[in-house]
Amino acid sequence: MTAEYSAHHLQVLEGLEAVRKRPGMYIGSNGSPGLMHCLWEIIDNSVDEAVAGNGSKIDVILHPDGSVEVHDRGRGIPVDVEPRTGLTGVEVVFTKLHAGGKFGGGSYAASGGLHGVGASVVNALSERLDVEVDRGGKTYAMSFRRGEPGIFTDAGEKRRDAPFTPFQDNSELRVIGKAPRGVTGTRIRYWADRQIFTKDAAFQLAELETRARQTAFLVPGLELVVRDARASTAAEPQSGAEGEAAPGVTDAVNETSYHYEGGIAEFVEYLATDAPVTDTWRVQGEGTFKETVPVLQPDGHMVATEVERVCAVDIALRWGTGYDTSTRSFVNIIATPKGGTHQQGFEQELLKVLRAQVEQNARRLKAGSDKLEKDDVLAGLTAVLTVNVPEPQFEGQTKEVLGTPAVRTIVAQVVRKALGERFASTKRDDKNQASMLLDKIVAEMKARVSARAHKETQRRKNALESSSLPAKLVDCRSTDIAQTELFIVEGDSALGTAKHARTSEYQALLPIRGKILNVQKASVSDMLSNLECASIIQVIGAGSGRSFDLSTARYGKIILMSDADVDGAHIRTLLLTLFYRYMRPLIEDGRVFAAVPPLHRVIVMNPGSKPNETIYTYSEGELHTLLAKLRKQNKRWHEPIQRYKGLGEMDAEQLASTTMDRSGRLLRRVRMEDAEAAGRVFELLMGNEVAPRREFIIDSSDRLAREAIDA
Structure with a gap:
């Protein structure tokens, strides 16, 4: 540290250097969550291709050497030369930040990749990355080491520590073979850089399978295959209820396939665990809004332009008899676990519509003067909310919160119209479900009001009493929480x-x-x-x-x-x-x-003046093993063997030594x-x-x- 501070103390990080210097800014952390985020970036690119109608299968392979491979059947990364940089499309995508086909160029109507940094960030944080592209009847290949293009000299199987020669003057997109006619796609395999990630960072199979299942629900018809080739962590065969094979899951030990045709309605049925109060309702619609955004012109300049956006809304929801709420929200297939404007619009309008319905039926429901609150409406609700928006605004690179303001109003309008039609329906089934739903929601409101009154009563009671602890409590003397x-x-x-x-x-x-x-x-x-x-x-x-x-x-x-x-x-x-x-x-x-x-107390009789030995057993199997051992040793024991039916049958010394004393007890x-x-x-x-x-x-x-x- 020095008191001097001038321009020569400033540093300018070029290209991918910024990513390697501050990885947390792009992937959140350098532990397992960051490692998984890198994988999501690659998978989401493949999913964007499938959503655009290109390819219906994606393979994700965890290799034994710590690498991971993602293979899609999309159009393949462009292999021609990008005119502004003079580099091939493959090199631009993997070496240039904020470069890609998702900035409004017409390649994707709506996508999860928005910032153009996903593939290049993964490349910058990988010790080795290999990409192969099937396109135009040829297979192209390019390799990178920590973001720098070059050639690995492999003898046989690819490995992360193979000799590497960087390109000196011009980089080269190699043609390594022929692709079958009509076959296109991209294969990416990379080894995460251990200079960046912590030693305990690892790919989490359960998290990967959960994400694959979720994506298969969100993109009907898309098949995602997760294959774990790691010897020590081979995936267990999955099963559905009652031991039967789960839908879309293969019988292979280390491979699981996810493929669903029912979309988010089937997703809701999967998430819901309680008995239904309503069927799964589908709410669909769209709206338009205008926003002013910089648009790249053919001459390379950015010009502020007012554009009209179309926001498509698709929601599946159902109420059950339980009390827990399960709401999943997504923007262009990207999960938004912390919500955002789309979830705000959904929950706010849901509350408004149901408040109005309760007020209209107040006499039948005996609702009184109390007003519904959001928790009353959300109790027992399972919902999946998806919106498709061109170039949505997220808060941060990790895309956990949607920030586009206009989406709130559009989602609210769609929910208001769809639920209004549902409650106005004259069909007997719709009327019965609406009636049961209102009964449940009002019951939740009454329970909340009753609980609040009980809580206030308890508070007043505790304030008046010198001690609020029950009289039957036999307390201890220590105040050290760790020991008590x-x-x-x-x-x-x-x-x-x-x-x-x-x-x-x-x-x-x-x-x-x-x-x-x-x-x-x-x-x-x-x-x-x-x-x-x-x-x-x-x-x-x-x-x-x-x-x-x-x-x-x-x-x-x-x-x-x-x-x-x-x-x-x-x-x-x-x-x-x-x-x-x-x-x-x-x-x-x-x-x-x-x-x-313990279940049994066995008193072993010792010869002479040697005191008898007391042995406790905790299961029938353990007892029979003990008795067989004693017979082999020609030892006798008191009959009958005591079988404890309850804790009250033990005396204090027995209970202390077997169940309460820290030196001899067994806890689960x-x-x-x-x-x-x-x-x-x-x-x-x-x-x-x-x-x-x-x-x-x-x-x-x-x-x-x-x-x-x-x-």
């Missing part, structure tokens, strides 16, 4: 034993009476009015739902301690449902555990690797629909041995 543990125990009998078995310095106890409310089927108001649920939330002290604050939780571990029988398993499942629905951050942070009490951490998968499991096991649960039990019955049932 809350045991939720089943029944008063177990509580009595646990009081003597616990370490009172850092272990707290909260008894629950029987089976708590199944919150998967209940509303928020019902959950809050349930004494046991309210006590658990109150004792943990971090709130519930959207207001849950993990940093204010009073305990470092939450341990569910129930009996080792069917009822205990049911109670544990009900408790996990409560934590998943209303205190999910505790599970995500790995702070929820299930205690594992509750994890949630995939939130969507966890949600589907909870809906299957604890939801309103009985038929899928019955089928699951029947289909899974062969996994359970008859003799293992404790009856």
